[in-house]
Structure formats: structure tokens, C-alpha cells
Amino acid sequence: MVLTLGRRSRPGWAVLLFMGTAMLAIVPTTATSAAPSQPLADAALDAFLAQDDTARRALDPIDTLERGEDLPATRFVSLFEPALTAAQRARNAAALGRLARIDPASLDARHRISAKAYAAVLRDEEAMLSPAVADTLALTPLNPVGGLQVEYPALASTSGPDEADDAMTLARDRALPRVFDTVIARYREGMARGVTSPAPVVKTLIGQIDAVLARAPERSLFMAPASTGNKAGGSRKQTALLRQRRWQAYRAVTVKAVYPAYRRLRAFLADEYMPAARTSVGIDALPGGAQLYRALLRHHTTLDLDPGAVHTLGRAEVARIQREMDTVKTELGFSGPLPDFFAALRSDAHYHPRRPEDLASGYRSVATRVAEQAPRYFQRIPRTPLLITPHPAYRARFEAGGSYSPGSADGTRPGVFYFNTFDLKSRFLTGIDTLYLHEGAPGHHFQISLAQEDTSLPDFQRFGGNTAYVEGWALYAETLGYPMGFYADPMQHWGTLDDEMLRAMRLVVDTGLHSQGWSRQQALDYMLANSGMGRSDAEAEVDRYIADPGQAVAYKIGALTIQRLRAEAEAQLGPRFDLKAFHAQVLDSGALPLPVLEDKVHAWIAANKPAAPAPSPAPLSPAPVGPAPISPGAASSTAASGRE
Structure with missing residues (x-):
């Protein structure tokens, strides 16, 4: 499956998102004191996570739209801008520093999992924002898998029932040409530096744009908000007039801004970029590609x-x-x-x-x-x-x-x-x-x-x-x-x-x-x-x-890990193993990095093992010593049959 969850797995362009520097002013936590009580430490972590999540979402216009929240055009046009990477790096560095001040030993078990998971998220973010990664990905800003060119029609198809919602949606639609112009500028920068997308990728991008343009503007998803209701009251005649005005407004912006933006992007990709697209398909063909x-x-x-x-x-x-x-x-x-x-x-x-x-x-x-x-x-x-x-x-x-x-x-x-x-x-x-x-x-x-x-x-x-x-x-x-x-x-x-x-x-x-x-x-x-x-x-x-x-x-790596953890739990718990409880352990903390999930399941296994029997008297003669057993968790993954 390709998840339609930009916030869970979005290609490289989504790493480079805008955040105002004011968002970096995270409120200091009490967890920096010498010996904070557990409730205070837990509350400090909760406050930090909420504040930094707000900052993270402020950098992600697409996530904001997916959540159905307000997104002014001034934030929408920040997509793909070169200055975004520096702002995101600053937020990431500040967040890592804040989290490091919270002592995991002062947290309860649930909060320790959250702290460990968030540290992994921030370290991954730091790696993806490093110049070796982010600066290269920025030069190929659109991806056929969840890229803006294919996601925006659906994102633009929903609008709230108020005139203010209409105004915001229409403003974003009018701003789409500027966003696509930024996309084209990044592609041209990549062409100048010898970093281009593979030809099959460009062909798919063009096909996706053609599919959008194949629908008449009046039948496109960009017109969908004009068909929804509006909270404005009034007589039936006034309501009909309002609907007509909405339809005319959405049609005008679709015909004059949205479709021309898609056509201009298509023309660039087909006429200018495709001839420069690389014939190699592996990312290792790019400079530093193996490390990338x-x-x-x-x-x-x-x-x-x-x-x-x-x-x-x-x-x-x-x-x-x-x-x-x-x-x-x-x-x-x-x-x-x-x-x-x-x-x-x-x-x-x-x-x-x-x-x-x-x-x-x-x-x-x-x-x-x-x-x-x-x-x-x-x-x-x-x-x-x-x-x-x-x-x-x-x-x-x-x-x-x-x-x-x-x-x-x-x-x-x-x-x-x-x-x-x-x-x-x-x-x-x-x-x-x-x-x-x-x-x-x-x-x-x-x-x-x-x-x-x-x-x-x-x-x-x-x-x-x-x-x-x-x-x-x-x-x-x-x-x-x-x-x-x-x-x-x-x-x-x-x-x-x-x-x-x-x-x-x-x-x-x-x-x-x-x-x-x-x-x-x-x-x-x-x-x-x-x-x-x-x-x-x-x-x-x-x-x-x-x-x-x-x-x-x-x-497959994720599935093999979960299968291995289940096999370990079954082997170590025996008749005490509860499949529903195992599934709860995997699911009830949300999506965890695999090393954090592994630590959590191992702790659950240890807590549910039967009490060890009293030690037997030492033998009169030394027992033979064999090779140390290999831990089932030593490998990051092992082949599993897939059958229960």
C-alpha cells in the first residue's frame, strides 16, 4: 500500500517545510531540576511534546490541509522554498536540546516510551535534514508517490461552510502558480548541478498531470467546494444567488490560475526537463548516492x-x-x-x-x-x-x-x-x-x-x-x-x-x-x-x-520484526502468552520506531514471565561449559514463514 498519509511517509519534498522562528520559543520544562518528581517530569515531557508537535505542524502545510485545519496562502507558498531547510534544522536542533534536559529515569513507563520514541524521531529528522540528504532531495521536488501534483486536487476539494473558508481556499488556489514556479526553479537548479530525476519518474509525473487536466475545469475536484452548503442564511433566492457566486468564483480561479499552473508545469517537464532526465534509475548514480x-x-x-x-x-x-x-x-x-x-x-x-x-x-x-x-x-x-x-x-x-x-x-x-x-x-x-x-x-x-x-x-x-x-x-x-x-x-x-x-x-x-x-x-x-x-x-x-x-x-523488514517478537514472546511465556495482549503491546503506543517497539515488547515479556524457581544447590563438580546461546533478538530480522 501507498499510504495517503503525508505525515507518516512522504517523499523528500515534505522534509523541507516552513516554520516561523517564534515557534522555537518552547517553554522551559521543570525536568531540568536536580530531582524532579515523576508527575512533574511526566507533565514536563507532555508539555514539550505538545509544543514541539505544534511547531512541527506549523512547518507542514500539507499536513495542515490533511487535518482539515486552516492554512493561509502565505504558508502554502512556503513549500519548496530554499530557506525552509535552515528553519527546519533550527527547530530540530532546539527540540533535541530540550528533550536532552529531561531525565528518562524520572518518567513513568508510558512516558519513557514516548521520550525514547520522540528522540528517535528527532534523530531521524536530523539525518534527513542534513545537507547530504536534504539538499539533494530538494533538487527533485516532486514525487509520483504522494507528490503535490497528485495530492493537491483532493486537498483543494474540501472547504468549510463559511465565506472565510471559501476565501482561504480560493487564495490557496490562486497561489498554486507561485508554488509550481518554485518547483520549476528547484528542478532547474538540479539540472545545473547534474542532479535530475530518472526518465520513468518524469514520464509518470507528466501522466499524472495529464489525468488532472483531462477533466473539464467545471467537473474537476477544484470545483467541489462550490457544491457544498454554506452557513449563510437568507431566503431561497439569496441562497441560490450565493451558490451561483461561489460557483463563479471557484470556476474563475480554476480556469485562470489552477489549470494554467498545471499546464505550465507540464510543459516544463515535457519540453525542458525530460530531455535532461537521467537514463539511470538508481539513486546511487547521483553524487553521494550510495550514502543517500x-x-x-x-x-x-x-x-x-x-x-x-x-x-x-x-x-x-x-x-x-x-x-x-x-x-x-x-x-x-x-x-x-x-x-x-x-x-x-x-x-x-x-x-x-x-x-x-x-x-x-x-x-x-x-x-x-x-x-x-x-x-x-x-x-x-x-x-x-x-x-x-x-x-x-x-x-x-x-x-x-x-x-x-x-x-x-x-x-x-x-x-x-x-x-x-x-x-x-x-x-x-x-x-x-x-x-x-x-x-x-x-x-x-x-x-x-x-x-x-x-x-x-x-x-x-x-x-x-x-x-x-x-x-x-x-x-x-x-x-x-x-x-x-x-x-x-x-x-x-x-x-x-x-x-x-x-x-x-x-x-x-x-x-x-x-x-x-x-x-x-x-x-x-x-x-x-x-x-x-x-x-x-x-x-x-x-x-x-x-x-x-x-x-x-x-x-517486509517491519513484518519480520513483529513476527520475530511474537515468536520470542510465545517461546518465553509459553502457556502465559496471550495473543490479544501481545497485539495490544504492539498497537497501544502508536507507531513506534522498531528498536523502541522491540524494547517495549521485551519489557512486557520480562514482566509476564513466571517467577524463577529457587536456585538448586551447587553441584559437587563443575558443570561443563558450552558456547553461549545466541539471543533471538541479535539479528535485526529473520525469515519467518508467515503462517501462524
Whole structure:
């Protein structure tokens, strides 16, 4: 899944956001005293986290829009400005200094987790804002995965019911040309310095803009606010006149500002930038690219990983899953070799939907069954409802098979599970169960909604996160389909293996592209040779890895970590192991960096172990000494079968 959560995982342009220097004036905490009481220290950390979260959000105009909060055009135009990086670095340095003054030993257990997690967030932010990372990413400001060019139509489609809300929305729309002009300026700076996007990325950007412009202005999302109600009272005639004025105002800004801005950006990309785009696809082809890739791996996984080791792990996982696939293809009545079955899957209509409703009804059926079983696995169930709907037509071509958009924190706006109906012949009925478990419940919808609904958590834990945790949980959630009985059907068993194969191949392909010198075609061939995925999906996946290095690796790394922690808990707690309690430990602190999650689960295991028996009398003669056992947590991740 590609999360539509900019604040959880947004490409490099979002790192460079504006903050007024006044936001740096964080109120001093009492935690700097020699021996603060625990309540005072906890309160000091809470105050610091709230203040710095406010400062962080002040730097992030896109996050402000996603939260439905007011965003004046004066803040919107700060996107992509070169001065933003220096301001963000100053805030980060100040926050690190403030947090260092709070003694973790003076905090209760919950606050210690928050302090440790926030320190990791700030250190990651510091690394991503370093000149070696931020200054390079700034030269390729747009990304096909969640970039402003594709996100802004949806963000601009909502406006409050008051005239002041209309004024703010219209002002932002009028400011879009200035924002895109800044984008073009950054691209030109990159061209001058020999730092450009790969040609496939530019081609996708142009296609996304074409999809926006293909809709007549009057039918575009930019006109959506003109169709909403308005709080202004008056007679029916006055209301009709107001609606007409709103429609005219939104049409004028769409026709005169928004569409011309998109056309100018498209013309630049097609006529000036595409000829300069690099033919290499790996980020390691850029100056300092090898170090940049390791930094991005660390950013997305929260672990310091060697690309070569990840590549080797991925190949081992691919081989393991293929062995399971061999068994399931036989259950489906196919006796030939696995590559032939992949080809048969792509061409046999039995495995593909004939109409969009085939997918929609399948996902609704899975949702009903999950809702019935969830109380057996979870202590808390989200109160936020979940909507199941197709991707909007204007972006379906560029999306994966499914994605999730979170609901509002108060549960009044539902979470949305989007499924893709573009190019139906490339979609598979086999993946219905596992995709819903990942994107919907108990995957992203449970993890994100439960965090947002818990007002006892600081905002960075309620609304923040990292790819390895967020996507690792969703991939782990797919494995719950085994004990829930979803994969007793060989069709759906194949589907979950095929999806697991996708995440394993990502370890191979992402590192292949960005550290092993792979070409786009080599990556595409590998994915088609080792899975039954359709060509459209394979091309979309590979282009996504090219555009967003390291992000796709985090899925499998996160899932393997959660699976390993569960195996450790089961082994050490034995009959005292409680699956619902384990899931609560993973979920009830929000999205944690993996090392912090590991420490938390290890503490929970230690607290729930049976009391150690009294020591036996010493033997009369020394016992033989063998090699020290290897700790199960010694490796950052290990191969796991995916079955419960």
C-alpha cells in the first residue's frame, strides 16, 4: 500500500517545510531540576511534546490541509522554498536540546516510551535534514508517490461552510502558480548541478498531470467546494444567488490560475526537463548516492541496514515462498512448473474479475467475516467506520491494487479502503482477502484508527509513524488470515503467498535498483519471473521503487520484526502468552520506531514471565561449559514463514 498519509511517509519534498522562528520559543520544562518528581517530569515531557508537535505542524502545510485545519496562502507558498531547510534544522536542533534536559529515569513507563520514541524521531529528522540528504532531495521536488501534483486536487476539494473558508481556499488556489514556479526553479537548479530525476519518474509525473487536466475545469475536484452548503442564511433566492457566486468564483480561479499552473508545469517537464532526465534509475548514480540510499533505508525502516544484506535476505525469502507456492498451485490443479502457472494466472479469466462489482462484493464479504472474528484477536476495536470504494478514476492508473486513507480522529469521517478497477484484466480475485486484511481490518484501519482514537497519547504517536511499523503491522495482519480461516481456500491462499512474495521481491528489487546497478527492465523481469502479478501492477511497482528509494523495503523488514517478537514472546511465556495482549503491546503506543517497539515488547515479556524457581544447590563438580546461546533478538530480522 501507498499510504495517503503525508505525515507518516512522504517523499523528500515534505522534509523541507516552513516554520516561523517564534515557534522555537518552547517553554522551559521543570525536568531540568536536580530531582524532579515523576508527575512533574511526566507533565514536563507532555508539555514539550505538545509544543514541539505544534511547531512541527506549523512547518507542514500539507499536513495542515490533511487535518482539515486552516492554512493561509502565505504558508502554502512556503513549500519548496530554499530557506525552509535552515528553519527546519533550527527547530530540530532546539527540540533535541530540550528533550536532552529531561531525565528518562524520572518518567513513568508510558512516558519513557514516548521520550525514547520522540528522540528517535528527532534523530531521524536530523539525518534527513542534513545537507547530504536534504539538499539533494530538494533538487527533485516532486514525487509520483504522494507528490503535490497528485495530492493537491483532493486537498483543494474540501472547504468549510463559511465565506472565510471559501476565501482561504480560493487564495490557496490562486497561489498554486507561485508554488509550481518554485518547483520549476528547484528542478532547474538540479539540472545545473547534474542532479535530475530518472526518465520513468518524469514520464509518470507528466501522466499524472495529464489525468488532472483531462477533466473539464467545471467537473474537476477544484470545483467541489462550490457544491457544498454554506452557513449563510437568507431566503431561497439569496441562497441560490450565493451558490451561483461561489460557483463563479471557484470556476474563475480554476480556469485562470489552477489549470494554467498545471499546464505550465507540464510543459516544463515535457519540453525542458525530460530531455535532461537521467537514463539511470538508481539513486546511487547521483553524487553521494550510495550514502543517500543508506540514509533513506534507515529513514523508512528505523534500522541501520546494509543494502547487500537486505538483498540477500530478500532472495532467501523469495525462495522460501516459492516452495510454498509449489504446493498451493498443485492444490489449484496445476501440475506444471511455477513460471508456467504464473503465465496461466495472467491469462486465465477464472482468476480475474469481469466487472468492478466482482471486487467490491468480495471486499465487502471479507469485511463482514473480519468484523465477526476480530474480538478473538484484539482487546480494542476501532470505533471509526471503514468505507470500501474504488480509487477515483483520475488517479487509478497510477495506483497500486489498494490503499488506505485514514478517517478523522473523532471517528466522524470514516477511514477509506480504496481498491483499483483500472485495467480489470490485470486484477486478481485471488488477492481479495489478503489485500483487505492489509489495507482495511485488521491492518491499516485498526492500527491507525486505534492510535488516533487514543487521546492519552501525544500527537506524534497518535498521528505520526514510520513506514516499517505502519506497513510492517499491515503485512503482519495479513498472516492473521491463516488462523481466521481465510486461506483454507487455495485461491485465497495463493493470493496471500503472492502478496507476501511481492514484499519479499521488494527487498531484492529495491536494493537491486539502488545499490546493485539494476535497470528498470531487469527489475521488471525479476518480478514477472517470480510472481503471478500482472504486467501493469509490476510496472507500477518498479516505477514506485525508482521514485521512492527504500520505502518498499520497510514492509517486509517491519513484518519480520513483529513476527520475530511474537515468536520470542510465545517461546518465553509459553502457556502465559496471550495473543490479544501481545497485539495490544504492539498497537497501544502508536507507531513506534522498531528498536523502541522491540524494547517495549521485551519489557512486557520480562514482566509476564513466571517467577524463577529457587536456585538448586551447587553441584559437587563443575558443570561443563558450552558456547553461549545466541539471543533471538541479535539479528535485526529473520525469515519467518508467515503462517501462524
